[in-house]
Amino acid sequence: MMRNRIAHWLQGRGYRGVIIGLPYIWLLLFFFIPFCLVLAISFGSRTPTAPPFGYGGDHPWISFVGYSRLFHDDLYIRAFLVSLSNAAVATVLCLLLGYPMSLALTRVSASWRNILLMLVILPFWTSFLLRVYAWMGLMGKNSWFNGLLTDAYNLLTPATWHVTSIPMMHSNFAVVLVMVYTYLPFMILPLYANLERLDPVLDEAAMDLGSRPFRVFLDVTLPQSLPGIIAGAMLVFIPAAGELVIPTLVGDASSPMIGRVIADEFSSASDWPMAASVAIALLLLMVGPMMLYTHYQSKAEAGEEP
Amino acid sequence: MADPFIRIEGVSKKFGTFQAVQDVSLTVAQGEIFSLLGGSGCGKTTLLRMLAGFEEPTEGRIFIDGQDMAGVPPWLRPVHMMFQSYALFPHMSVEKNVGYGLKHEDMTADQRKARVAEMLELVQLTPFGHRKPHQISGGQRQRVALARALARQPKLLLLDEPLAALDKKLREHTQFELMSIQERTGVTFIVVTHDQEEAMTLSDRIAVMDKGRVKQVGAPTEVYEYPNSKFVAGFIGSITAFPAKVSALAGDVATVQVAAFQASVQARAVPGLNVGQEVTLAVRPEKLVISQARPEGENVIAGQVKDLAYFGKDSLYRITLPSGELISVHSVNAGRSAGGRPDWDDQVYLSFAPSAAILLVE
Numbered sequence: 001m002m003r004n005r006i007a008h009w010l011q012g013r014g015y016r017g018v019i020i021g022l023p024y025i026w027l028l029l030f031f032f033i034p035f036c037l038v039l040a041i042s043f044g045s046r047t048p049t050a051p052p053f054g055y056g057g058d059h060p061w062i063s064f065v066g067y068s069r070l071f072h073d074d075l076y077i078r079a080f081l082v083s084l085s086n087a088a089v090a091t092v093l094c095l096l097l098g099y100p101m102s103l104a105l106t107r108v109s110a111s112w113r114n115i116l117l118m119l120v121i122l123p124f125w126t127s128f129l130l131r132v133y134a135w136m137g138l139m140g141k142n143s144w145f146n147g148l149l150t151d152a153y154n155l156l157t158p159a160t161w162h163v164t165s166i167p168m169m170h171s172n173f174a175v176v177l178v179m180v181y182t183y184l185p186f187m188i189l190p191l192y193a194n195l196e197r198l199d200p201v202l203d204e205a206a207m208d209l210g211s212r213p214f215r216v217f218l219d220v221t222l223p224q225s226l227p228g229i230i231a232g233a234m235l236v237f238i239p240a241a242g243e244l245v246i247p248t249l250v251g252d253a254s255s256p257m258i259g260r261v262i263a264d265e266f267s268s269a270s271d272w273p274m275a276a277s278v279a280i281a282l283l284l285l286m287v288g289p290m291m292l293y294t295h296y297q298s299k300a301e302a303g304e305e306p
Numbered sequence: 307m308a309d310p311f312i313r314i315e316g317v318s319k320k321f322g323t324f325q326a327v328q329d330v331s332l333t334v335a336q337g338e339i340f341s342l343l344g345g346s347g348c349g350k351t352t353l354l355r356m357l358a359g360f361e362e363p364t365e366g367r368i369f370i371d372g373q374d375m376a377g378v379p380p381w382l383r384p385v386h387m388m389f390q391s392y393a394l395f396p397h398m399s400v401e402k403n404v405g406y407g408l409k410h411e412d413m414t415a416d417q418r419k420a421r422v423a424e425m426l427e428l429v430q431l432t433p434f435g436h437r438k439p440h441q442i443s444g445g446q447r448q449r450v451a452l453a454r455a456l457a458r459q460p461k462l463l464l465l466d467e468p469l470a471a472l473d474k475k476l477r478e479h480t481q482f483e484l485m486s487i488q489e490r491t492g493v494t495f496i497v498v499t500h501d502q503e504e505a506m507t508l509s510d511r512i513a514v515m516d517k518g519r520v521k522q523v524g525a526p527t528e529v530y531e532y533p534n535s536k537f538v539a540g541f542i543g544s545i546t547a548f549p550a551k552v553s554a555l556a557g558d559v560a561t562v563q564v565a566a567f568q569a570s571v572q573a574r575a576v577p578g579l580n581v582g583q584e585v586t587l588a589v590r591p592e593k594l595v596i597s598q599a600r601p602e603g604e605n606v607i608a609g610q611v612k613d614l615a616y617f618g619k620d621s622l623y624r625i626t627l628p629s630g631e632l633i634s635v636h637s638v639n640a641g642r643s644a645g646g647r648p649d650w651d652d653q654v655y656l657s658f659a660p661s662a663a664i665l666l667v668e
Contacts (some may be wrong), residue, residue, distance in 0.1 A: 205393035207380045208358055209407035210458065219406075223397045 035283075042066055042276035053272045066277030076261065076278060080285070083258040086172055086247075087240035090179040091187075094236045095229065097180070098187035102228075103221070105188075106195045117192070120185050128182065132249050135178050139168040139250070174250040175257070179240050186239075187232040194228025195221070230293060238286050258282055309372060311336040311494060312357075312462060317366030318518075319352050326352040328518035329366070334511075339488055339495040341505040343541070344515035350498045353515075354464050357496065358387045371461050381410075384461040388468055392451035394439040400450050401426070401435040407458040425453040428487060445476045452484070456491060465497045469504055481507055502542045506530070514538045535668040539588050546633045547588040547666070552581050559660055562587055566631045571605045573663035586666040591636035593662035596623060597655050598648055606657045609633070611648050623648065625656060 010018075043066075045059035046052060055061050070076045101120075105113055123131060138145040146165050154162045168174050198221065206216040244259035251257065256264070258278065265275035310333035319327040327349040334340045342350040355361045357368060359380035368375040370384060386407070394403050405422040413421070426432045429449035434442055439450065448471070455463055468484065469477045485508060488495050499505050505512050506526040513523045514537075522529055522538045533539035536547060553570060554561040560575040564587055573587060600606060609625035612632065616639075623635040635656060639647070648654045 199391070199393065201389055201391055201393040202395060204360060204380070205387070205389055205395070206406070207360075208385075208387045209454070210381050210410035212379075212381055220395060 038276045038279055041272050042280050044273045044276075046271050046273055051272065052270045063273065066274045067281075069274065070277055070281055076258075079256055079258045079261045080281075082172065082255050083241045083243075083282075084285075086175050086179065086257060087237050087243075090176050090183065090240045091233050091237045093176065093180045094184050094187040095233060098184055098191055098232065099225075099229075102188050102191035102195050105192050106198075120188050123185070129245070131182070132178055132246060135174075135181065136169065136250055139174055139177075141165040141167075141169075169250060170252050172252060172255075175243075175247050175252075178246045178250055179243060182246065183236040183240055186235040190231040190235060191225065191228040194225050194231070198224050227297070234290065234293075241286065242282060310334065311338075311371060312496075313369040314353075314357075315367045315369070317353070317356065317363045317368060319349070319356060319361060320364045325518050327356070327363075330515075330518075330520050331366075332513055332520065332523065334494060334496060336494055337492050338510045339485070339497065339508055341497045341499055341509035341512045342515055343499055343502060343505040343512050345500055345541070348515040349518040350500075350515050351466060354387070354466055354496065354498045357462070358385055358464055359383045385464060386455040386458060386460040386462075387464040387466065388451045388455045390466040390468075390470060392439075392447050392471075394447060394450055394454070396439055398438075399435065400431060400437050400439070400442065403439065403450055404453045404457055406454060411458060421457060425457045428456070428490070429453045445472055445480065448472060448480065452487065456487075456493065459491075460493060462494045462496065465495060467499055468497060470499075470501070477504075484508065506542070514541060516541075533588075533664060533666070536586055536588070536666050539664060539666060543590060544634065545588045545590050545664075547586050548631070550585050550587040550665075552579055552583045552585060555579060555581055560665060562665065566627050566629045566633075567607045568628045569607060571607075571658075571663065572660040573665050574661045576665050576667065578667065579665070583667075588664040588666055589633070589658055589662065590664075591622070591634040592638075594633070594635045594656045594658050596625075596635050596637050596648060597657070598646075598652060600655045601657045603657065605660060605663070606655050607633075609654055609656060611650055611652045611654055614648075614650060621647070623654075625654060 006014075041053055043062045043064070044053035044055055045063045045065065047054040047059070105116055108116065137143055140146060142165075146168060149168075150163060150165050153166060168177075202220050202224075203216050206220045207213070211219060242259045243257060244263055247257040247260055248263075251260070262275050262278050262282075265271045265278065269275075312332075312334040314330055314332040317327060317330045318325070330349075330353060332340075342353060344350045352361060356363050357370075357375075359375065359378060359382075362376070375383065395406065398406070401422055404425050405418055408418045408421055411418075422435075423432070426435055429452055431442075431446060431449055431453065434446060439447055442450070448468070452468075465484075469480055472480060481504065484495075497505070497508060499508075509526060511523060511525055512529050514521045514529060516537050522534050524532075529538060530542050533542065539545045539547065548564050548566040550562040550564045552560055553563050555575060558575045559572050560579055561570050561572050562585065563570050571587070579585070595601070600608075607627065609627050611623055612626045613624035615622040618639070620636060620638045623637060625633050625635055627633060633656070641647075
């Protein structure tokens with residue numbers, strides 16, 4: 001009886017409902033509910049209990065201590081600034097490196113394109129951690145890579161400036177370098193998908209109307225690839241800003257990035273409300289610009305009817 | 307005659323081992339509408355792309371207004387192209403599209419604006435200047451493409467299948483509009499098309515192309531009435547062709563024996579015919595007169611109506627010849643009554659003037 005009913009329902013609107021509903025259920029379970037939990041924790045107070053937060057009793061029901069410390073404690077403001085600047089530099093470098101690579105991918109023959117696309121994705125086949133360790137080896141004082149850069153530096157500078165090795169490790173330089181290396185595919189793939197759809201006849205039309213190739217790029221290719229640039233930039237910037245592993249392994253421990261701060265508050269400081277406040281602040285910082293972008297884009301798509 | 311405006315001299319183009327264009331020589335006069343007509347893969351588009359500068363000829367030279375185009379990149383040629391897909395910039399408004407080429411002209415902003423307005427006026431799109439290409443219809447897009455290509459006053463305008471993307475009704479209207487715009491601007495047009503009707507109505511002269519070669523160049527009436535090869539005769543209009551053998555030559559009249567007719571007929575002689583030569587006799591359906599009584603005179607063939615299609619203003623007959631082969635006849639229905647017109651299975655006679663039959667050597 002029950003089974004019949006379910007079968008009947010599925011044959012009616014059921015399958016459509018299931019297909020449309022699944023992503024919503026997914027978002028509800030794995031985004032919305034955890035988000036609400038974190039939000040709730042961020043308004044709690046730190047207690048010596050387990051879990052280490054509480055409401056009421058000696059403490060106010062809602063506490064804004066975490067949020068107020070965000071604005072008053074130097075550590076958090078600096079962590080945000082370091083995170084945002086590292087992520088921004090990494091994003092710009094990824095774009096500068098990734099754009100010519102994506103453009104080249106659209107211009108080579110189909111067989112080459114498949115090989116090159118595979119090479120872009122190939123690093124994902126080895127452990128991410130392993131690759132970061134490989135970079136640590138390369139940047140270390142005794143590596144051939146560091147030696148090569150040191151020799152090049154010594155060759156170009158006067159003798160009084162000479163160094164025995166370049167201190168690359170434990171710096172924002174190291175963080176940005178490894179982040180660029182790690183996130184480059186996330187820039188290349190959406191950009192390639194965007195550039196690949198552009199009609200090459202438009203380039204010919206612009207050339208035919210008197211534009212030299214670089215001008216064609218500025219007038220035709222670049223404006224049309226803006227959605228790809230924005231998609232790639234978000235895919236790089238958002239995880240880079242919250243990055244934990246890379247700054248922990250190769251970064252400067254004296255000025256941590258925000259991911260490290262959240263992890264420390266949760267674990268060693270066991271101040272969950274503070275950690276949650278930082279996490280919520282980071283989320284707002286990321287979501288704000290994104291919503292602005294989608295708003296702007298849907299407006300642009302609606303057209304400029306007079 | 308003065309030096310021709312556009313001179314194509316022995317141009318060939320090879321892509322790898324594929325010979326796309328083979329030893330083409332053409333001249334086009336200033337202000338002419340010249341069509342390159344042929345099926346797909348005949349090399350017409352490659353020839354057009356060589357004129358625009360997107361491809362370099364493997365051999366031969368192209369002169370435009372006396373200037374050798376070898377090594378001149380597309381952006382420096384006084385040539386603009388209207389692309390088959392129109393290739394409008396989707397992120398620019400109609401105005402910006404039309405004004406795009408003007409950026410490279412030495413003009414003030416006001417002059418540029420005036421020129422764009424003038425172009426939009428020419429193609430009757432003034433109210434649509436602020437729209438984006440996806441917000442206008444296909445026919446309007448075609449006119450934007452035309453205005454954009456004409457804005458910089460090119461010496462030569464190349465049109466790649468200009469009407470192919472339009473529906474039939476719009477196509478006829480646009481054809482005449484194109485001609486009137488050409489007349490008003492005086493720009494030389496070279497049109498690539500696979501549509502013989504389009505080429506016939508649009509052009510001053512047509513070059514019929516096949517397998518990379520130009521088979522015949524001439525005015526529409528010339529290539530229609532006096533085709534020089536079986537290919538041209540068959541490509542332009544419909545025609546029925548039969549093998550024949552020259553049996554006598556007298557002045558400009560040749561007598562040929564046609565096995566399919568089981569008779570000898572007279573046709574206008576072409577230069578270089580010899581008695582005994584194997585040739586092809588071709589007759590266009592509308593040049594044949596169909597009658598139920600045997601007409602007087604020469605060039606009469608007997609047959610039987612196999613099929614008949616009535617279109618109103620005219621009818622198409624398919625006649626079985628004594629040899630069993632079929633021939634098409636187009637007959638205008640001048641009278642109103644159906645009586646007197648041949649019907650299915652009727653015995654009929656076909657006749658034609660000697661000058662209406664085409665003798666093809668090639």
